[in-house]
Each structure stands twice: as C-alpha cells, then as structure tokens.
Amino acid sequence: MCWEMRTIEGLTLSHVVYTPRGGAPQNVLRSAALAQIHVPYDSGEPRYHDLGSLGESAIALTAADCPGGERRGTYVCVTTRARGHAHLKDGFGDEQARKSRQGEELVVLSGYQVGWYAYVAEWVFGDDGSITPRLGATGSLAGTVTTPGHGWPIGVGRRHFEESHSHNVFWRLDFDVDAATRDAVEQYDFAGTGTKRRSMVRTRFATETKAVNRRMRWWRVLDPRALNADRHPVSWEIDNSDSAEYRGPADEAFTRADLYVTQYHACERLATQNPLPHCRNSVDRYVSGERLTDPVVWVNVDFHHVARDEDADPMPVHWQGFRVLPRDVTAKNPSP
Numbered sequence: 265m266c267w268e269m270r271t272i273e274g275l276t277l278s279h280v281v282y283t284p285r286g287g288a289p290q291n292v293l294r295s296a297a298l299a300q301i302h303v304p305y306d307s308g309e310p311r312y313h314d315l316g317s318l319g320e321s322a323i324a325l326t327a328a329d330c331p332g333g334e335r336r337g338t339y340v341c342v343t344t345r346a347r348g349h350a351h352l353k354d355g356f357g358d359e360q361a362r363k364s365r366q367g368e369e370l371v372v373l374s375g376y377q378v379g380w381y382a383y384v385a386e387w388v389f390g391d392d393g394s395i396t397p398r399l400g401a402t403g404s405l406a407g408t409v410t411t412p413g414h415g416w417p418i419g420v421g422r423r424h425f426e427e428s429h430s431h432n433v434f435w436r437l438d439f440d441v442d443a444a445t446r447d448a449v450e451q452y453d454f455a456g457t458g459t460k461r462r463s464m465v466r467t468r469f470a471t472e473t474k475a476v477n478r479r480m481r482w483w484r485v486l487d488p489r490a491l492n493a494d495r496h497p498v499s500w501e502i503d504n505s506d507s508a509e510y511r512g513p514a515d516e517a518f519t520r521a522d523l524y525v526t527q528y529h530a531c532e533r534l535a536t537q538n539p540l541p542h543c544r545n546s547v548d549r550y551v552s553g554e555r556l557t558d559p560v561v562w563v564n565v566d567f568h569h570v571a572r573d574e575d576a577d578p579m580p581v582h583w584q585g586f587r588v589l590p591r592d593v594t595a596k597n598p599s600p
C-alpha cells in the first residue's frame with residue numbers, strides 16, 4: 265500500500281494490495297481514509313464535526329508509540345503484533361494432524377489531537393486477509409457540564425455531570441476489486457424468524473444506496489468477472505455489527521444509515537461538511553440515483569460515550585470500528 269498524510273482527512277491509504285501466501289497480488293482498495301467524526305452531545309448541543317483539517321492535528325509519534333515497528337515520517341507507525349490463535353484443531357493423538365498456529369497482524373496507525381480529545385486511528389491487516397479499520401478516543405474528557413438527565417457524575421459527589429455524547433465515525437473505502445471499474449455491491453439477509461429455516465436473500469445494488477444494519481445482515485463488494493481457483497467471484501465482506509446506530513434530526517440525515525454506496529466522484533471526500541467544490545455537502549446527498557459501476561462504500565460506526573470516573577485524565581482508549589473480510593479471494597485458507 266501507499267500512504268499520505270492529507271490535510272483534510274488525515275492518514276489516507278491508497279493502492280492497497282493483498283498478496284495471500286503463495287498467491288498472486290490482488291487489488292483491494294484504491295483508497296481508504298476516515299471521512300468524518302461527528303460528535304453530538306445528548307442535551308442537543310454542542311455538535312462537533314472533527315474532520316476538515318485532521319492532517320494538521322496529527323501527533324508526532326515517539327518510538328514508544330510504535331513498539332516493534334518503524335515510524336514512517338513523523339506521524340505514521342507501521343508495526344506487527346500478535347492477534348491470538350489463527351486456528352486450532354485437535355489431532356486426537358496424531359501430532360501430524362494436530363493444527364495450531366498463532367496469527368499476526370500488520371498495523372498502520374496515526375494519532376490526532378482534536379481539542380481535548382486525542383484519537384488513535386488504526387488500519388489493522390490480519391494475516392488471514394482481514395482488514396479492521398478502528399478509531400480509539402482518548403486524551404481528556406471535554407469537561408462539558410450538563411444536568412443529571414444528560415450526563416454522569418464525574419469527580420467527588422454529584423456536582424459535575426459530564427455530558428454524554430456520541431462519536432459517529434465515518435470511513436470512506438474506495439474498493440477496486442481486481443480491475444478498476446466493474447465492481448458491484450451486494451447485501452445479504454437471512455430471512456426467517458421463529459422457525460428452524462433460514463433462507464438467504466441477496467440484493468444487488470444497481471444504483472446508489474443507503475442501507476441500515478440488521479442482525480445477520482452483511483454486504484460484499486465483488487468483481488463478478490474476477491474468479492478464484494474455485495470459480496467463485498473474488499469479494500470483500502463488510503460487517504458493521506458493533507454500532508450504537510445513532511439517529512439524529514432531519515438536518516443530520518447523514519446519521520440515518522449505517523452504510524452508503526455511491527458512484528465514485530473525486531470531490532466526494534468527507535461524509536459531512538465536504539469542503540470540495542462541485543460536490544454536495546454530505547454523504548446522504550451523494551446518493552442521487554446514479555448507476556453503480558465504480559462504487560465507493562461509506563461505513564458509519566457509532567459509539568455512545570457515557571463518561572465514568574475511570575475516564576479521568578488521561579482517558580483510557582475506547583475503540584470503535586468494523587471488519588472487512590476476504591470472501592472467496594483465495595480458494596483455501598491462505599495461512600494453514
């Protein structure tokens with residue numbers, strides 16, 4: 265992959281290529297970056313949009329911020345770390361048949377100081393091919409005081425109620441599975457409730473779309489003409505199951521879906537307060553009925569932060585993110 269620290273959205277990855285062990289390189293993403301951090305407070309005010317000049321808030325990293333890895337420039341760390349079991353299988357007494365391996369992951373991370381908060385932005389690439397974008401909020405609580413109905417008592421007694429708020433994080437993923445321009449996006453549901461049977465329901469998005477999370481629902485980006493050795497389309501699955509699913513007022517319509525699929529336009533960079541000319545202002549407005557030939561996926565993951573005494577300075581990191589998994593990229597387990 266390549267990376268660049270952009271003024272508007274901070275660390276931006278481009279030309280992300282996955283090479284399975286013993287396999288050929290596979291194009292995955294043309295570019296990937298944060299697209300907004302929307303922070304509305306529970307009393308109704310304030311309502312921050314933290315992206316717009318994130319690159320200018322990048323924190324210079326020390327060697328201690330990048331254990332076991334290498335700093336690239338001042339603001340980016342590239343490192344590897346353990347991720348627990350890759351697999352485990354009993355051999356029933358046959359040591360040759362017994363399988364156990366520890367997995368590793370490659371991490372590309374950067375940090376940003378935005379007001380009182382600091383954010384750690386990670387791109388985690390597992391040796392199973394998975395990609396996990398995640399954002400950690402740390403630094404200090406903003407110290408926003410509110411009434412007991414909208415906050416939690418912080419410090420001694422019940423004098424200071426720290427206002428609860430949401431961190432609504434948007435990522436923009438411009439997939440290029442195999443070739444540049446014939447990607448498709450599908451949504452999968454598993455119908456049946458209160459019954460023994462589940463039936464798979466596949467929806468192919470022909471035009472730009474907003475979608476919401478549902479239990480068991482997931483999406484995938486595929487190139488229908490790029491096949492693995494089993495002649496199944498190469499695809500990347502998107503799981504967004506950890507969101508608090510914040511839903512805001514009508515003038516924050518961008519909060520009303522968990523995943524957007526839009527046709528590629530270079531000037532559609534941020535999910536809200538998009539600063540580029542010749543484009544709309546927010547991701548919900550990018551969805552305008554265009555036919556999808558070069559889809560861009562926007563993922564919205566929300567975390568509702570109710571402060572606690574443990575958040576006293578420095579605040580422990582709380583993480584939010586989603587998962588991208590290879591689905592039929594290789595015909596076998598890539599790391600047996």
Ligand SMILES: [Cu+2]
Nearest residue numbers: 401429431569
């Ligand atoms: Cu918070």
